[in-house]
Amino acid sequence: MLSVKNLHASVDGKEILKGLTLEVKPGEVHAIMGPNGSGKSTLAAVLAGNEDFEVTEGSVTFLGKDLLEMNPDERSHAGVFLAFQYPVEIPGVSNINFLKAAINERREAHGQDPISAKEFLQMVKERSKLVELDNKLTGRSVNEGFSGGEKKRNEIFQMAMLEPKLGILDETDSGLDIDALRIVANGVNKLRAADRSFVVVTHYQRLLDYIIPDFVHVLFDGRIVKTGGKELALKLEEQGYDWIKQENVPA
Amino acid sequence: MASNEDILLKEVTGAEYKYGFTTNIKSDKAPLGLSEDIIRFISAKKNEPEWLLEYRLESYKIWLKMDEPEWAHVKYPKPDFQDIYYYSAPQPKKKLDSLDEVDPELLEMYKKLGISIDEQKRLTGVAVDIVMDSVSVATTFKKKLGELGIIFCSFSEAVQEHPELVRKYLGTVVPKGDNFYAALNSAVFTDGSFAYIPKGVRCPMELSTYFRINEAQTGQFERTLVVADQGSYVSYLEGCTAPSRDENQLHAAVVELIALDDAEIKYSTVQNWYPGNAEGVGGVFNFVTKRGLCQTNSKISWTQVETGSAVTWKYPSCILKGDNSIGEFYSVAVTNNYQQADTGTKMIHIGKNTKSTIISKGISAGQSQNSYRGLVKINKSAKNARNFSQCDSLLMSDRCGAHTFPYIEVGNSTAKVEHEATTSKIGEDQIFYCLQRGISEEKAISLIVNGYCKDVLNKLPMEFAVEAQKLLAISLEGSVG
Numbered sequence: 001m002l003s004v005k006n007l008h009a010s011v012d013g014k015e016i017l018k019g020l021t022l023e024v025k026p027g028e029v030h031a032i033m034g035p036n037g038s039g040k041s042t043l044a045a046v047l048a049g050n051e052d053f054e055v056t057e058g059s060v061t062f063l064g065k066d067l068l069e070m071n072p073d074e075r076s077h078a079g080v081f082l083a084f085q086y087p088v089e090i091p092g093v094s095n096i097n098f099l100k101a102a103i104n105e106r107r108e109a110h111g112q113d114p115i116s117a118k119e120f121l122q123m124v125k126e127r128s129k130l131v132e133l134d135n136k137l138t139g140r141s142v143n144e145g146f147s148g149g150e151k152k153r154n155e156i157f158q159m160a161m162l163e164p165k166l167g168i169l170d171e172t173d174s175g176l177d178i179d180a181l182r183i184v185a186n187g188v189n190k191l192r193a194a195d196r197s198f199v200v201v202t203h204y205q206r207l208l209d210y211i212i213p214d215f216v217h218v219l220f221d222g223r224i225v226k227t228g229g230k231e232l233a234l235k236l237e238e239q240g241y242d243w244i245k246q247e248n249v250p251a
Numbered sequence: 252m253a254s255n256e257d258i259l260l261k262e263v264t265g266a267e268y269k270y271g272f273t274t275n276i277k278s279d280k281a282p283l284g285l286s287e288d289i290i291r292f293i294s295a296k297k298n299e300p301e302w303l304l305e306y307r308l309e310s311y312k313i314w315l316k317m318d319e320p321e322w323a324h325v326k327y328p329k330p331d332f333q334d335i336y337y338y339s340a341p342q343p344k345k346k347l348d349s350l351d352e353v354d355p356e357l358l359e360m361y362k363k364l365g366i367s368i369d370e371q372k373r374l375t376g377v378a379v380d381i382v383m384d385s386v387s388v389a390t391t392f393k394k395k396l397g398e399l400g401i402i403f404c405s406f407s408e409a410v411q412e413h414p415e416l417v418r419k420y421l422g423t424v425v426p427k428g429d430n431f432y433a434a435l436n437s438a439v440f441t442d443g444s445f446a447y448i449p450k451g452v453r454c455p456m457e458l459s460t461y462f463r464i465n466e467a468q469t470g471q472f473e474r475t476l477v478v479a480d481q482g483s484y485v486s487y488l489e490g491c492t493a494p495s496r497d498e499n500q501l502h503a504a505v506v507e508l509i510a511l512d513d514a515e516i517k518y519s520t521v522q523n524w525y526p527g528n529a530e531g532v533g534g535v536f537n538f539v540t541k542r543g544l545c546q547t548n549s550k551i552s553w554t555q556v557e558t559g560s561a562v563t564w565k566y567p568s569c570i571l572k573g574d575n576s577i578g579e580f581y582s583v584a585v586t587n588n589y590q591q592a593d594t595g596t597k598m599i600h601i602g603k604n605t606k607s608t609i610i611s612k613g614i615s616a617g618q619s620q621n622s623y624r625g626l627v628k629i630n631k632s633a634k635n636a637r638n639f640s641q642c643d644s645l646l647m648s649d650r651c652g653a654h655t656f657p658y659i660e661v662g663n664s665t666a667k668v669e670h671e672a673t674t675s676k677i678g679e680d681q682i683f684y685c686l687q688r689g690i691s692e693e694k695a696i697s698l699i700v701n702g703y704c705k706d707v708l709n710k711l712p713m714e715f716a717v718e719a720q721k722l723l724a725i726s727l728e729g730s731v732g
Contacts, residue, residue: 073687073690076687089681090684090685090699091703092702092706093699098690101694102688102690158688162688162689
């Protein structure tokens with residue numbers, strides 16, 4: 001599904017990703033962990049097509065297509081979804097209108113007719129339940145005046161509405177209390193499917209208690225330096241990242 | 252890699268004026284230039300009574316002694332007032348009773364604009380009084396309005412049919428010598444609209460006028476007078492588009508609103524005159540005087556969406572003369588490329604317990620300059636007056652300018668005056684968020700801008716709001732892909 005090879009990316013001339021390689025197959029959940037500044041969020045941003053980051057080397061193939069050649073909105077239409085670490089507020093634009101615009105642009109890109117009001121509202125009703133999102137929030141302006149937890153739930157709700165092939169969660173657990181974390185994780189779990197993959201970027205292990213990953217990767221200094229199963233996350237929780245750093249001191 | 256901002260900028264500056272076409276209709280012109288003779292020509296052409304000719308000539312004499320105002324935050328070549336045609340009328344084939352008799356070419360033009368009158372009549376129940384250049388060519392729904400005693404017609408027609416009403420109210424809110432352009436208008440106005448709502452009548456439909464400048468080098472001097480008699484209500488819509496021209500066109504309209512005791516007037520404008528091309532060549536100079544007078548317990552509400560014109564100079568105002576009267580001003584002003592807008596309002600509180608609300612949303616793109624200029628004046632007599640003002644500016648590029656000039660004069664210590672102002676830049680993060688959800692950049696800008704203007708757009712009548720949203724999108728749309 002997603003094949004990242006030797007990816008180098010920089011921001012303002014400073015190289016952050018230094019040869020990252022990652023292979024994600026359909027239905028898999030990959031956790032990306034690592035200390036602050038290792039490049040986790042940069043990876044998420046580059047995959048989504050944020051132009052603040054410049055790809056200097058390497059390739060990314062998504063469902064057989066060159067992802068790096070596509071604009072951010074084309075990537076979205078192809079099935080890439082990024083749950084933002086800091087969801088953006090858009091005053092005066094209701095969540096509902098925003099999602100309807102998003103769904104209809106995607107449908108148009110795929111040569112489909114706009115969604116009917118009835119079908120759309122039905123979908124909103126069903127999918128907002130996945131993350132226990134209050135109906136009132138769907139009518140409010142996008143993320144405006146939402147609490148931290150509501151914003152993150154809204155991200156997962158949007159993901160549920162847009163039905164991506166690849167969901168990238170950028171530190172979705174940050175700033176969540178334990179109840180909100182459980183709700184968000186449950187929402188993601190319900191969206192797991194044989195043809196849908198996830199890349200879960202997180203600093204802490206606790207999210208992985210709820211979203212059980214197939215693989216855990218440790219990102220350090222712009223590269224994946226260790227890959228394992230869920231137990232690797234537990235080891236990191238116990239021992240911190242120091243041993244990784246020591247193992248990877250430049251010779 | 253180009254930054255998001257540069258792309259945005261290009262996009263915003265790349266949108267061509269969609270309504271830039273002209274139609275071919277024979278015109279009946281006055282000779283070039285301005286003099287007493289020209290004014291006599293206009294007045295004779297329109298078969299006006301002697302008092303109106305006198306009114307024009309007095310205004311002309313006042314105007315001759317006035318200087319063009321310099322205080323606005325706009326720069327433009329001063330018009331040569333001797334190089335303008337002051338009268339031009341499309342040639343009517345015959346007297347018109349219904350739409351079927353309207354020049355098919357005209358109707359075709361309106362179809363191009365997407366404002367087919369037929370459709371409007373059928374779908375929205377809006378009575379449309381079209382002003383093409385200077386003469387009204389079609390008036391609809393007149394009969395239905397007539398049954399309620401409502402008068403809605405062209406200004407010239409009102410002069411012929413209801414001279415007593417015109418004479419009673421003309422110039423009572425905007426006097427002849429009010430300002431340079433108002434004086435000019437008072438001397439040479441050719442046509443416009445007139446509405447009178449009798450006592451206690453609630454006008455059952457939105458009264459609507461579409462303006463259009465068509466003849467090259469024809470200055471257009473509209474005169475509009477709306478009188479809402481005691482306890483009546485009317486919602487009046489004014490919208491306009493103009494074809495593409497290289498020469499600057501002068502538009503100096505005067506609008507007077509009179510709300511008698513317990514009456515309410517809602518006046519909504521969508522202004523889309525030709526703004527000039529992307530290099531700042533051409534475009535309409537829009538120097539408008541709009542003012543309303545509120546008697547006891549009455550209310551006047553101005554809502555405007557300003558996207559056009561090369562230079563805009565416009566301050567729809569309310570004189571809150573009567574006790575408990577209310578004035579409102581809701582405005583969205585978009586400037587792009589080299590457009591300049593200096594717009595705002597004046598709220599003059601005279602009566603007791605008078606209230607005013609000002610919501611102004613400026614959007615500047617390209618290298619344009621967008622200014623809010625407002626005066627809130629609480630007279631000594633205005634006990635317990637209240638004002639709330641909110642002036643927001645949204646910047647689309649780092650080469651445009653947004654300016655706010657709020658003036659507050661309080662002469663009574665019981666007054667409560669609040670002023671809030673914000674300036675923000677359209678967020679690259681907002682656009683990226685939309686893109687990530689699959690929403691194209693063009694649509695994203697439209698969504699964000701419409702969201703920003705929501706408080707004002709909500710004040711427009713439904714069908715007008717939809718049109719205004721489209722207009723905002725067109726004004727800021729680019730050539731993506």
